[in-house]
Amino acid sequence: MIDFPILSLILFIPILGILLMVLIRNTSERTERNLKQTAIWITSLNFLVSLLLIIFFDYENPSFQFEEKYFWINNGISYHLGIDGISVLFIVLTTMLVPICILASYDSIKLSIKEYLISFLALETFMIGVFCSLDLVLFYLFFEGGLIPMFLIIGIWGGERRVYSTFKFFLYTLAGSVFMLLAIIYIYWNSGTTDVQYLLNYQFSKNEQIILWLAFFASFVVKIPMWPFHTWLPDAHVEAPTAGSVILAGVLLKMAGYGFIRFSLGFFPDASEMFMPMIFTLSIIAIIVTSLIALVQEDMKKLIAYSSVAHMGFVTLGIFTFTIQGIEGGIIQMISHGIVSAALFLCVGVVYDRLHTREISRYGGLVNKMPFYAFTFMIFILASLGLPGTSGFVGEFLVLLSVFTVNTYFALFATTGVVLAATYSLWLYRKVIFGALVKDDLVDMLDLTRREIIIFVPLIFLTFFLGIYPKPVIDIIEPSTKLVVENFNERLQK
Amino acid sequence: MNSLYFLLPEIFIFIMSVILLMTGLFVKKIKIINYIAILSIVIAVVIILNQSFQSILQNSFIIDEFSKIFKVMILIGSAASLVMFFSSKEDQHINLYEFPILILFSTIGMMVMVSSNDLLLMFIGLELQSLGLYVLAALNRNSLLSSEAGIKYFILGALSSGLLLFGISYIYGFTGNTNFNLIAVNYSEDSLGLIIGIVFVCSGLAFKVSAVPFHMWTPDVYQGAPTPITGFFALAPKIAAMGLLVRFLLNSFGEIYIDWQQILIFISIASMLFAAVAAIAQTNIKRLMAYSSIGHIGYALIGVACVSPEGIKSLTVYLMIYLIMNISVFAFILTMKRNDEYFEQISDMSGLYKNHPLSAIMISLMMFSLAGIPPLAGFFGKFYIFMAAVESNMFVLAIIGIIASVIGAFYYLRIVKVIYFDEPQTSYDGVSIKSLAVLFYPTSLLVVIFCFYPLPLLKIAETASNSFF
Numbered sequence: 001m002i003d004f005p006i007l008s009l010i011l012f013i014p015i016l017g018i019l020l021m022v023l024i025r026n027t028s029e030r031t032e033r034n035l036k037q038t039a040i041w042i043t044s045l046n047f048l049v050s051l052l053l054i055i056f057f058d059y060e061n062p063s064f065q066f067e068e069k070y071f072w073i074n075n076g077i078s079y080h081l082g083i084d085g086i087s088v089l090f091i092v093l094t095t096m097l098v099p100i101c102i103l104a105s106y107d108s109i110k111l112s113i114k115e116y117l118i119s120f121l122a123l124e125t126f127m128i129g130v131f132c133s134l135d136l137v138l139f140y141l142f143f144e145g146g147l148i149p150m151f152l153i154i155g156i157w158g159g160e161r162r163v164y165s166t167f168k169f170f171l172y173t174l175a176g177s178v179f180m181l182l183a184i185i186y187i188y189w190n191s192g193t194t195d196v197q198y199l200l201n202y203q204f205s206k207n208e209q210i211i212l213w214l215a216f217f218a219s220f221v222v223k224i225p226m227w228p229f230h231t232w233l234p235d236a237h238v239e240a241p242t243a244g245s246v247i248l249a250g251v252l253l254k255m256a257g258y259g260f261i262r263f264s265l266g267f268f269p270d271a272s273e274m275f276m277p278m279i280f281t282l283s284i285i286a287i288i289v290t291s292l293i294a295l296v297q298e299d300m301k302k303l304i305a306y307s308s309v310a311h312m313g314f315v316t317l318g319i320f321t322f323t324i325q326g327i328e329g330g331i332i333q334m335i336s337h338g339i340v341s342a343a344l345f346l347c348v349g350v351v352y353d354r355l356h357t358r359e360i361s362r363y364g365g366l367v368n369k370m371p372f373y374a375f376t377f378m379i380f381i382l383a384s385l386g387l388p389g390t391s392g393f394v395g396e397f398l399v400l401l402s403v404f405t406v407n408t409y410f411a412l413f414a415t416t417g418v419v420l421a422a423t424y425s426l427w428l429y430r431k432v433i434f435g436a437l438v439k440d441d442l443v444d445m446l447d448l449t450r451r452e453i454i455i456f457v458p459l460i461f462l463t464f465f466l467g468i469y470p471k472p473v474i475d476i477i478e479p480s481t482k483l484v485v486e487n488f489n490e491r492l493q494k
Numbered sequence: 495m496n497s498l499y500f501l502l503p504e505i506f507i508f509i510m511s512v513i514l515l516m517t518g519l520f521v522k523k524i525k526i527i528n529y530i531a532i533l534s535i536v537i538a539v540v541i542i543l544n545q546s547f548q549s550i551l552q553n554s555f556i557i558d559e560f561s562k563i564f565k566v567m568i569l570i571g572s573a574a575s576l577v578m579f580f581s582s583k584e585d586q587h588i589n590l591y592e593f594p595i596l597i598l599f600s601t602i603g604m605m606v607m608v609s610s611n612d613l614l615l616m617f618i619g620l621e622l623q624s625l626g627l628y629v630l631a632a633l634n635r636n637s638l639l640s641s642e643a644g645i646k647y648f649i650l651g652a653l654s655s656g657l658l659l660f661g662i663s664y665i666y667g668f669t670g671n672t673n674f675n676l677i678a679v680n681y682s683e684d685s686l687g688l689i690i691g692i693v694f695v696c697s698g699l700a701f702k703v704s705a706v707p708f709h710m711w712t713p714d715v716y717q718g719a720p721t722p723i724t725g726f727f728a729l730a731p732k733i734a735a736m737g738l739l740v741r742f743l744l745n746s747f748g749e750i751y752i753d754w755q756q757i758l759i760f761i762s763i764a765s766m767l768f769a770a771v772a773a774i775a776q777t778n779i780k781r782l783m784a785y786s787s788i789g790h791i792g793y794a795l796i797g798v799a800c801v802s803p804e805g806i807k808s809l810t811v812y813l814m815i816y817l818i819m820n821i822s823v824f825a826f827i828l829t830m831k832r833n834d835e836y837f838e839q840i841s842d843m844s845g846l847y848k849n850h851p852l853s854a855i856m857i858s859l860m861m862f863s864l865a866g867i868p869p870l871a872g873f874f875g876k877f878y879i880f881m882a883a884v885e886s887n888m889f890v891l892a893i894i895g896i897i898a899s900v901i902g903a904f905y906y907l908r909i910v911k912v913i914y915f916d917e918p919q920t921s922y923d924g925v926s927i928k929s930l931a932v933l934f935y936p937t938s939l940l941v942v943i944f945c946f947y948p949l950p951l952l953k954i955a956e957t958a959s960n961s962f963f
Contacts, residue, residue, distance in 0.1 A: 073948055112847065115855070137877075141868040141945065148862050151907070155915050163915050167907060174867075174903055178896040181877070185884045185892075 643718025845918020
């Protein structure tokens, strides 16, 4: 443990970056390069600083570390930061993905690059804030604040139907979240504080729990997203620029999963148990239905977007088993999905940059021209369908294991999702990569550039690392997860 | 005679405006008159800040923290519109020396309003304010819209004054007093006449704050009046009427709040929902801001309807943030001109981010703030309002409020969409005029950085609510 306020530093480095970028005048090509490099250096610096969190992380301590608490609004609502084993990995995932995103949009973004980079840096602050705030109002601030840069990223640099998609994204998420705001206010008047640490030991009556749980659920169900509230996601993904999709799939969806673990389970154990069958049913429907929808997609990004919904179904299944294995599986599944789906969107981005279409039928036989690309794409497709040895397997396996102990039928249905995932993933891969190279405009396709290889190498490494040797990650997650489960069982009113 | 000393800010502004009225005939430079008017407002603010609690003229005029804070807000609003007036010097039609003077007169009326603790004084203040505003709305004689706005505002305003006076006569008739505190001790429970009186006075005041269903004049007047005056309409009179409403209801009928609370709840819900839906179809930015202000008044009224310290506190915070945001937005609207010609269509804002990237970012953030998206100041305004509502167990009001804010977010986002997503048009002048930049950048910066240090505003609001509870 060290006293230095690392978390605040991580939060404010991107803001510092924004101020720097505002000072750079946006005139010539050269300044554009300066802007990009500033952004990359700032975000890489932030990544390195966030690695300090893992280095100094106390594995024995299951509760919050690196705590900072300052007076903010009043005695009950303060600027309170802190992380535990559940949140630390999400922060590192965020700080890792943002430089990758900026690198990925190095050439593809031509229009007002300055605003683009500023949006990304602002988004980074908001995303990190979500995972490290230990105050509900602060959490809400970050949770909602991320909408503004994301709205602009999809709306300005998106595809053809970007206006429709970004409005849908914004209003959908906003409509879900405002109920959470009311719940937070109610909690404040009820308990006198919105401090998460205090509330984790605060007992709400059963009726209160149900209402509050539903209010939080309204927000998370849209964000994660769970069937039938997922319709904004494919639209947003399809229209967003590649980097926007990466962040959306990689981090934004995880906010809700994190919220489920931290708040729904932590504050409202009785309500969580009561609504467990509903969550299970919705998750199973999500896994099967969206997998089936993914099978008939003609757009690559849409297919991956639907697969995201299915994967997040596994996450909610795992979390709501209330077992250590299940929650751990859910977290690992989220981390793995953060890496793998981000990488898949990057893969789509690679061919999109060359051919400017995402239609599956426009491609075919790419393996002849782009061997490296085919190899990379294969790794992530296999990780996405949960092949043993890749990160996708560990999470799904743990989740299915725990679901099996809770309810065999649900486990049975969930497993069909794995089969379906294999079907649509491999179908996509075969259509795009294999076959004869007959289409004329594919003949000139170039393989991965050096920049693209630099982007993919760390992701490939992490995919295998998590898949083959997940112990370090589990070591970090386990104590805090144990605490969550113990806390949950202790406070359950029988 | 001694008590007149405590009326110093009002008297000072009055003397200054009379002097300006006389010298204005001879001084050719309107700019100088405007400078002096702003200076006198600044001096008045200093005097107000140095006042302490007083209750003078047989307790009919109260100087307390609440009235001081509201007066300062009103004066800031007036000063902001005077600064906006600098920018319109090329616009010959409203470049009249009467402009600052009328604003000063009307400001005196508002200051009397928030301090008055007596039905008659309240009416005098209200009328003084309104007379100035009627003329201001019609100031642009060559414009048909402006004349229409003036006539419309005058007729409806006269009607509302009639309603108000009618209500006052009922209240006087059934309590035998005009002083708020004496009314509070003299009314008999369940007196129907008194309730009629309250309803009429509330209707009259609802007209002044432009709450639904007394809002009909707002869009037309906002659109028709010259923009600096529209800015003035949006800033000062609403705050004054809100302050008056609070004092009238809490001081005289604080005990029987059950009777009037439902009126406020109804007009609050109606304002929020109506504004959110009606604003969607607007194409004129000034009309849109009219609906936006109706909606914001709806939220502010939640604070009054709570009848709690937290409610008044949240109302004060809300109005302060509302003031800051509106100064910024109206300063921006004034910059929307090309070759000295004003543009008011929302579609004219397209491409702003190409030509003026900084002001595009700022005005977009302002729209997000008006929509109440964190971490901007507008969010904190709504946050406090909902805090107060939940504390008073008014969950339905709070839920309708948040639903309206989601619907309302749509029309604010539409402006961001026009600025950023639509095909660019020819550029216009931008925030190059100094007087507007002075207003626009600091206020919008304040909205952005508010989240880092919200404490001072909250402290101020707390002292305001302590005046009542």
